[in-house]
Amino acid sequence: MTTTGNIAITGIPTTAGPDGSFPLRRELRDLQRNFPDHFNLLVLALKDFQALNESVQTSYYQIAGIHGLPYKPWNGVGSNTDWQSTSGFGGYCTHSSILFLTWHRPYLALFEQALYNSVQAIAKQFPDGPLRTKYVEAAKTFRTPYFDWASQPPSGSSAFPSAFTAPTVQVVDVDGKTKSTANPLYRFVFHPVNPSPDDFPAQWSRYPTTVRYPNPRTGQSQDNRVAPILANELASLRTNVSLLLLSYTNFDAFSFNRWDPSTNPGEFGSLEDVHNEIHDRTGGGGHMSSLDTSSFDPLFWLHHVNVDRLWAIWQDLNPDSFLSPRPAPYSTFNSTEGESQTKDTPLTPFWDKSATKFWTSEAIKDTTTTFGYAYPETQEWKYNTPSEYQAAIRQAVTALYGTNVFANFAAANVQARATEHTQLIKSLSLPPPPSVPITAEKPLLITQKMKQSPIPDSLQHLAPNNKYPEWVVNIRAHKHGLGGAFRVIVFLGPIDETDPDSWPTEFNAVGRVSVLARSTTQGGPNTTKCAKCITDAADELMVSGTVPLTSALLQDIVNENTGLQSLQPEDVVPYLKSELKWKVTLFETGEEKDCGEVPGLRVSVASTEVTIGEDGLPDYSGEYVVYPEITDGKPGGLREGEHI
Numbered sequence: 001m002t003t004t005g006n007i008a009i010t011g012i013p014t015t016a017g018p019d020g021s022f023p024l025r026r027e028l029r030d031l032q033r034n035f036p037d038h039f040n041l042l043v044l045a046l047k048d049f050q051a052l053n054e055s056v057q058t059s060y061y062q063i064a065g066i067h068g069l070p071y072k073p074w075n076g077v078g079s080n081t082d083w084q085s086t087s088g089f090g091g092y093c094t095h096s097s098i099l100f101l102t103w104h105r106p107y108l109a110l111f112e113q114a115l116y117n118s119v120q121a122i123a124k125q126f127p128d129g130p131l132r133t134k135y136v137e138a139a140k141t142f143r144t145p146y147f148d149w150a151s152q153p154p155s156g157s158s159a160f161p162s163a164f165t166a167p168t169v170q171v172v173d174v175d176g177k178t179k180s181t182a183n184p185l186y187r188f189v190f191h192p193v194n195p196s197p198d199d200f201p202a203q204w205s206r207y208p209t210t211v212r213y214p215n216p217r218t219g220q221s222q223d224n225r226v227a228p229i230l231a232n233e234l235a236s237l238r239t240n241v242s243l244l245l246l247s248y249t250n251f252d253a254f255s256f257n258r259w260d261p262s263t264n265p266g267e268f269g270s271l272e273d274v275h276n277e278i279h280d281r282t283g284g285g286g287h288m289s290s291l292d293t294s295s296f297d298p299l300f301w302l303h304h305v306n307v308d309r310l311w312a313i314w315q316d317l318n319p320d321s322f323l324s325p326r327p328a329p330y331s332t333f334n335s336t337e338g339e340s341q342t343k344d345t346p347l348t349p350f351w352d353k354s355a356t357k358f359w360t361s362e363a364i365k366d367t368t369t370t371f372g373y374a375y376p377e378t379q380e381w382k383y384n385t386p387s388e389y390q391a392a393i394r395q396a397v398t399a400l401y402g403t404n405v406f407a408n409f410a411a412a413n414v415q416a417r418a419t420e421h422t423q424l425i426k427s428l429s430l431p432p433p434p435s436v437p438i439t440a441e442k443p444l445l446i447t448q449k450m451k452q453s454p455i456p457d458s459l460q461h462l463a464p465n466n467k468y469p470e471w472v473v474n475i476r477a478h479k480h481g482l483g484g485a486f487r488v489i490v491f492l493g494p495i496d497e498t499d500p501d502s503w504p505t506e507f508n509a510v511g512r513v514s515v516l517a518r519s520t521t522q523g524g525p526n527t528t529k530c531a532k533c534i535t536d537a538a539d540e541l542m543v544s545g546t547v548p549l550t551s552a553l554l555q556d557i558v559n560e561n562t563g564l565q566s567l568q569p570e571d572v573v574p575y576l577k578s579e580l581k582w583k584v585t586l587f588e589t590g591e592e593k594d595c596g597e598v599p600g601l602r603v604s605v606a607s608t609e610v611t612i613g614e615d616g617l618p619d620y621s622g623e624y625v626v627y628p629e630i631t632d633g634k635p636g637g638l639r640e641g642e643h644i
């Protein structure tokens with residue numbers, strides 16, 4: 001890869017195998033356990049890549065810097081100066097925009113081709129002989145892994161893989177010796193944090209490395225907080241992913257989180273919304289929580305590969321739906337607020353393979369193999385017909401994310417969550433894990449239960465005639481209503497109202513909608529943010545998200561002391577009226593702050609009747625019904641007579 005002039009974004013140049021196959025981007029835990037040579041290369045190459053001089057255009061530092069901070073033009077692509085107007089943001093990344101998914105695909109391809117450079121270099125450094133042969137061979141099919149944050153981790157293993165949290169990792173180094181080395185997935189070590197003066201404002205330059213859940217006082221990363229917080233809202237997140245993949249059929253609704261008055265109650269969610277939630281839950285006020293800094297955390301790349309994968313899966317299930325022109329939500333390096341963004345809008349700063357023009361959404365929509373990779377679920381070449389291929393995708397999706405909410409509930413042993421939860425919370429008070437070497441973690445498994453049983457016998461009575469109502473909480477708010485990143489957490493049941501710090505780990509937390517608004521005060525956190533809303537144009541941008549409730553309702557039904565009897569509206573409506581609540585907190589500073597309400601906040605509850613087919617697959621084609629009586633009278637709740 002040349003490092004001067006226009007850099008062509010090629011991904012890893014690959015010719016298809018004789019059967020049409022392409023190398024796979026695999027799940028991290030699968031890679032670690034089943035492809036140890038690839039995993040070994042990942043560790044060594046990522047270290048090498050991260051160590052590149054920060055002034056090199058294809059260094060980790062500079063590639064990460066395309067997304068947000070330090071707001072510098074990259075690859076010879078000048079920036080639009082409009083972003084400096086009050087409502088704009090620096091950097092090239094696209095969010096709440098129709099280009100959200102497509103822009104990130106060449107971005108990941110660029111990361112992968114740069115990482116691959118290091119993979120090649122490393123493989124060749126092994127001593128001549130069988131070791132080198134082995135690693136050179138493995139290097140050919142090396143692709144960036146993904147972190148599947150939605151499927152159920154195998155029992156006894158953490159929702160946040162140790163590959164991200166262990167400070168050191170065991171590797172076979174290029175001298176052929178097995179040793180312990182600093183883990184490049186754990187954090188990125190800036191060298192230095194401000195290679196040019198003021199790359200980062202004080203709020204960020206205080207951290208010499210990327211951090212997760214930084215202690216607000218000491219700035220220490222608290223990685224042990226991530227796993228319990230991922231586990232606590234996992235069942236709802238997983239339903240969200242199944243709903244997105246199996247019930248959304250329109251690209252615009254599926255892809256991004258912008259809300260408008262025509263949004264129907266079955267389409268408040270989006271892949272961008274669940275993606276935001278992962279930024280929030282893994283960042284905890286550290287780098288992942290902010291669009292300005294998230295791409296510096298190595299986790300960002302594996303998270304976004306998963307987002308790209310979910311899109312690839314969805315797109316192959318819905319090949320005829322693609323983006324329709326939409327106005328840019330605000331000005332950035334590559335867009336001007338209000339201008340129409342279409343499938344032909346240049347995805348700057350990513351030059352295409354010719355290095356003379358930019359990639360467009362249209363050019364990268366159809367297949368990931370343009371960039372030399374596929375996913376386990378998208379091995380199209382294995383099937384004779386499109387319908388066979390789609391049936392296989394559906395099967396793979398339902399095996400990982402739950403054939404239906406009942407099978408998911410049973411397989412994931414959600415029932416045991418209450419006990420498990422107490423243990424997790426206890427583990428939070430323990431000191432961070434010592435520097436342990438990575439031991440191969442169990443890969444995600446297709447659980448037998450999900451495959452076997454359409455509706456487990458013990459839950460059959462809750463879906464008479466194989467029909468049941470699926471319940472969701474829909475949320476919308478002004479994206480920039482608080483002048484910073486905030487979330488709305490949804491609870492079902494009592495919580496400690498007085499302690500915002502405890503809310504994400506309350507057992508009764510069901511799920512959240514996280515809004516990654518950028519801080520409008522670039523100098524750092526502003527203490528008046530909760531109290532005041534900003535009144536510029538960006539304030540008008542409305543975003544939405546959804547929190548699936550059904551699995552939490554099932555938990556409450558099974559847990560007899562709640563009194564809830566069924567999923568039917570006559571039981572659920574009064575139950576939700578008394579038990580459903582939500583809290584708004586600002587999260588960018590690492591300190592949880594109760595913000596009461598956000599401008600434009602509307603929370604509503606909707607349900608749709610789902611029929612489970614013979615094969616256990618849910619049919620989501622029904623309409624959604626909104627129940628304003630549940631939220632009427634609560635702050636920010638939809639009122640009766642009000643339109644969604």
Ligand SMILES: N[C@@H](Cc1ccc(O)cc1)C(=O)O
Pocket residue numbers: 231232233234235414417421491492493506507508509510551552553555556
């Ligand atoms: N937090 C719960 C989900 C839940 C939330 C609220 C409830 O009332 C019940 C269940 C879990 O870990 O699975």
Ligand SMILES: [Cu+2]
Pocket residue numbers: 275279294304
């Ligand atoms: Cu992201």
